[in-house]
Amino acid sequence: MSVADGKTAGAGDPILVVRELYRHFGGIKAVNGVSLDVDRREIAGLIGPNGSGKSTLFNLVSGAVTPDRGQIRFDGHEIGGRKAHAIARLGLARTFQIPAMFDNMSVTENLLAAAAEGHWQGARERAAETLALLKLDHVADNRASDLSGGQQKLLEFGRVIMRQASLILLDEVTAGVHPNIRKIILEAIARLRERGITFLVIEHDMEMVRNVCDRIIVMDAGRVVASGSFNDIVRNSEVMQTYLGRPQ
Template identity: 60%
Template sequence: MSTVTDTRTHTDEPPALAVAGLRRRFAGIVAVDGVTFDVDRAEVLGLIGPNGSGKSTLFNLIAGALTPDGGTVRLGGQAVTGWPAWRVARAGLGRTFQIPSLFGNMSVHDNLLAASCEGDWRGAPERARQALALLEIDHVAGNLASELSGGQQKLVEFARVYMRSPRVVLLDEVTAGVHPNIRAIILNAVRAMQLDGATFLLIEHDMELVREVCDRIIVMDFGQVVAEGSFEEIAGNAEVRRAYLGRSE
């Protein structure tokens, strides 16, 4: 594992998300191997790496969908390691899935209301109006979620995250395969939430998007963090080239 450098200016405020020594093994395969990193409040951290490098498993460990074999996860200083997903969500974490996971038999509007079941139920209709406007999906509010295009489903899933105003958001390839207009809407929404103090950790293969939106990037390979830094630092890192291209240049 290469040495990684954290160049941020530290304050007394605990990181919005702190992962330390996180490990998870599936039978003989180590999917996540001692991953450690912090994300500050309102920071956008990109998580990149080749397929099978452990990114989605790491997401599931942070979100409580999987239980780690070791290590810790802290949200705003609060230890949430091993908590079930619903409890981690209530502690302030929101997420999207690699494949959009909408409630297909419910309308788009009801999908958004469902996101407020465990939060501000009374204010949900007003918040839903804001979410529909921000993600520009007002015109499909009454449609069944399962009848939407892939891009629209990504927007609705993001809107559902927006409904809960989480402190930390995990986005798993949220712009993969979408039209450039939809990509722009999502980026706009990320920035709007960031301005409100939300912290993002996003898995992305679209390097242009990573360069555009991420304050910092970490690179995973074989379950480990192999590099960390700005986009320019990462782009010039030999370890990263080896991970992606299989050779060092």
Template identity: 65%
Template sequence: MSSGTNQSHSSQPSPLVLESVAKHFGGITAVADVSLEVTTGEVVGVIGPNGSGKSTLFSLAAGGQKPDNGKVWLNGKDVTGLATWKIARAGISRTFQIPSLFDNMSVRENLLAAAVEGDWKGAPQRASDIMEMLEISHVVDNLASELSGGQQKLLEFGRVCMRDPKVILLDEVTAGVHPNIRRIILDAIRRLRDTGITFLIIEHDMEMVREICDRLIVMDQGRVVAEGSFEDIANDVEVQRAYLGRRK
């Protein structure tokens, strides 16, 4: 993998590069010297057992946590340790396992609120386009609190899109949703990928990652233990050990 430093001097730097990032909580190592690079328009899945460090890795990339060691590069710029809002302005946005919405605001208002710091003039049309893509136009005036769990995940995905990000991090975005909402999300990822948006996805749904991801990264105990295509990962002994039993 090219280092972040080299990427910063490239005419077309990779959208997201993590360089030997590490995070410790007391005596627990949540992420241990993880390096990864995601190229423009690539959809990369991050899988692994619960507690393997996936969500912490997302927080390090998005600024929710500051790495104890290592670097985070976004479009060739060193954003290590910057505030979350600064990293978001630089072009990275994420969803959470539990959607974080303005419950007492309508669907439209939630989307427009996400665009306050961006292109406000074009925001209403962009909101309409996103609602159409995510098939939530029929609940445009509903409060976020009135939506189903699946619709709330669609709305949070839409809020992320309103920020016009270069990199989108999706944390179990299809967990527990109706198959039709899962289809909407997959179609939206494909559509956005075709425009050059890059995705890093945490997901336990192996059928989804097989269907949508160009490449998989497997984490266990804070480390990357395997990387490759779905077929390579499915047959990897280290991955089987990670899911079926800890290494001795």
């Protein structure tokens, strides 16, 4: 286990390498010198209290926000500061903390739109498979805005499946969803992992983190404070203090 360093726990074949990454918003140090690696075929969990910089890190890696400084290398490409669509085309897909639906499009159109750039061949067949995998086929023609919150999470997850990405960033994908939907998502993650896809997952649900993630990276106040297996992490006093507070 490594404390304050997320870059050492992998097996040495990282698909994502982040080094000394900084992003400040005025006086707020949202990401303050983060370094971490995510290895191929790994499911890495990213945990930390609210405001610790997890979603900002996702925004930086996916190109939604430009870093102040630091390096982000994805699959051999330097992507720091590149446009989001250019990064997506390299094989990186993400979900958002609050589902980012294409509200006025049907469920099927949402999936097809995800494949419209670069993955169009066989998109309709893959959309039908994805609908079946996520058990959304009965609402295929419904408008996305008419779905329940849980179904919207499923649909957003379906869109990243349609991207045929090599690295998927999931931002609290099971937060607040019905256990049945959670089960569907976890089964889909397992299947995609068998296909060799890597995941970096922001999650507050510790049971999911324990059952799904190979490795856990802990962030606090814009920095990585620990990295290791679930058992290592729960025995780490600094992590416990981060979550439970420091003794007065």
